[in-house]
Amino acid sequence: MAIDSFTGRAILEPHYLYRMKGGRQMPVVTVQTVGGISNEKKEELMDRITQAMKEVLGKNPEATHVIIEEVPAENWGIRGKTVAAIRSGK
Template identity: 45%
Template sequence: MPIIQVQMLKGRSPELKKQLISEITDTISRTLGSPPEAVRVILTEVPEENWGVGGVPINEKN
């Protein structure tokens, strides 16, 4: 059973997350030959103040 974890910044719509889960599932199923019902996708949304780039929280970058 493949488990795919995606970490992304918070703020995307439920519709977009649904599409992402669907497309990841389709790709994994096709590539690995796993049935779609065996694929697990975990989306973890991270607030901007908890995501750093170059030593600075992304919400403080210009």
């Protein structure tokens, strides 16, 4: 998921990496986030993204892939500091 630098809003942009029989494309949505999300929250996020792809773009939920990439807090920076440092109050 990318962020629009003008509006600051998240951009949900499916990537079509796979093709089904008959040449139809299977959307793949990748979400990058700082680690530490529970399995329950990941499943909820995957479900909501899948439903949004169906409602907004008319994509088949059976063919929609959602990938969550968790990045360690010490490897993600914002405002010139790592998220780990910000969380620890440094």
